[in-house]
Amino acid sequence: MRQCEGVMERSWVIKNGRVVDPANKVDQQCDIIVQDGVISTGDEIGVDDLPVIDAAGCLVVPGLIDMHTHLREPGQEYKEDITSGTLAAASGGFTAVACMPNTCPVNDNSAVCAMILEKARSAAARVYPVGAISKGSEGKQLAEYGELRAAGAVAVSDDGLPVTDSQLMRRALEYASDFDLAVIAHCEDPALSTGVMNEGEMSTQLGLKGIPNAAESVMVYREIALAEFTGKKVHIAHVSTAMSVDLIRQAKARGVRVTAETAPHYFTLTDEAVSGYITNAKMNPPLRTGEDRAAVIHGLQDGTLDAIATDHAPHSILEKEMEFDVAAFGIIGLETAVPLTLTLLHQGVIDASRMVELLAVNPARILGVEGGSLAPGAAADITIIDPKLEFSYSVDQVVSKSRNSPFLDWTLTGRSMLTMVDGAVQFSRFI
């Protein structure tokens, strides 16, 4: 495993891999030629002279894009920073991340946005800042979307907090459309959501205060109603319940411009993972029941859910090694998303093309950013994945600054082997 530094080679031929590029309806064994950081047909250059990356047995796919990451910089660099977070991303197969604005200070202005992008210039993955929906994410007045867009934000969200004021949310959907900014909704009714885990059999058994699935559903329905009324787009973050999946499916059938993501933990774990008061199984929204998990998987299959995003939320042991009630919500996810998604592939739930749609094509489309395609002329953002490689995700392997993962010491199948951004190898396990 290595991180590549120094002057980077940006021309390659990737041989022997199975190229999965659903945006161009490609799923076949073929070579990918990269010339000066751009994907090329190879017609005009001597391919024989290019350094070779042997991707035998691997999937070669458009660079994966995580549309929901917390990089924690500025303000909480002891948990993660832009350098460590993007390195974790690259090691997990992501060539780009969209970083949520709940930093200190909140990313609700051009200065924070510009600072993030300045730091990201030397980062191991592309960084797309997400600005705040409301000033300070306080849910009171709109942030300045024109300024945020000009500074490089691709979307707005008050993620971590719901926008409780429905009028403000309506105006956000309308005003964001003037600047072509995606609106990412964190759906949670705070009055209903005062607990620490999913409300149900497990919360009763453990004596922990529950968060009902209705706390999510009522807000998902509100966003759908607002999107339907205004005719504007809305993207629902971290869908965790069967009812949310149903609501989104019905809304899409009516033509509402709604898109949605879920996270690997919602299709992998249930609230039984909390048993033993395991704080690495505490996140918001919480792990739900087996029925919810099955509905989320179905939603990934039938197109109701458009994207898999990690909701990578680093916390140090200061926030996690404590009583369950007071431990922080959230887990890291950049390094485990690929193997957990591959599990769905190995189970025959989704095929390789669908996996690439969920992890690259659709996130690019929803955020309105480049990527998700290996067509000649596209920037050479490429991920190479060995779908069969088994590894144990032990604590010493964690690349993120934080280690709050419920998947520690799991034996996982499938791993990203190489991550290339603009033709430069940012992370490789081949050497």
Add this chain to the structure above:
Amino acid sequence: MATGYFFSHRHILGIDELSKDDILHILDTADSFKEISARPIKKVPTLRGHTVINLFYEPSTRTRLSFEIAAKRMSADTFNISPSTSSATKGETLIDTARNISAMHPDIIIVRHSFSGAPHMLSRYVNAAVINAGDGAHEHPSQGLLDMMTVKEHKGRLNDLKIAIIGDISHSRVAHSAIEGFTTMGSEVHVFGPATLLPKGLEQLGAKVCTSMEEVVRDADVVMTLRIQLERQNDPLLPSLREYSRRFGVSQKMMSLAKPDALVMHPGPVNRGVELMPEVADSTQSVILNQVTNGVAVRMALLYLVMGNS
């Protein structure tokens, strides 16, 4: 009890971890200790030289006193620490507190905490045996055991009984431990209360959820009521104690639906006239004070058993 049985629990964290044999063994042990409290000189040397710490993060009068009396009657040295949860949140973490206490080599730590699972966490960081004296809305195992001891004394058995529990099931660690215990022993636990106070998943815990006072009380062998609180953390659970008392308070008339020899139980402290009418609390069917007496014996047994005695 199976031959070759031996009590293997280092900690007492919840009744959910105890088998039928474990429960019977604890109750038998408690039974044998009960007469010590009736002696003129109420002291045996069994735990002489042992250090017992009462670490209570939540206010408690009777449970703490009961554990302290139990330990002293066994000749253990007892110490009480009552850090307030709020100052603990600002300062030292529970893990650090645990490590510091552990460094002084206590033998047993009895912990009460408003957070469910806190004793479980503590048990991973100390060398001492940990006894849960109530954690959040999770469990209160010594209470569940003293409830069973009291029922067994009066009914002669713990199987094939109808146990009715009425009140705030959502926030009650007492109800939770009772459900775990009585169902493990082969009795049926029927629960009832306002819908705002009946949590999801009670059936999976083994309880039967009733739809009326009449249904829960009818032919019951034991009627247990729980202390009621109007509001918790701004959660509007009930409009008034007056209305609660009318609909869910256990009256003598209601008790007439239960078996004639039904027991009336309450973990205390009782809100007289709210969940339990005074004439019921003071009736001959009431075993509320027997519960308190048995509490000392059960806690003596737990202290004895976690020290590896059998």
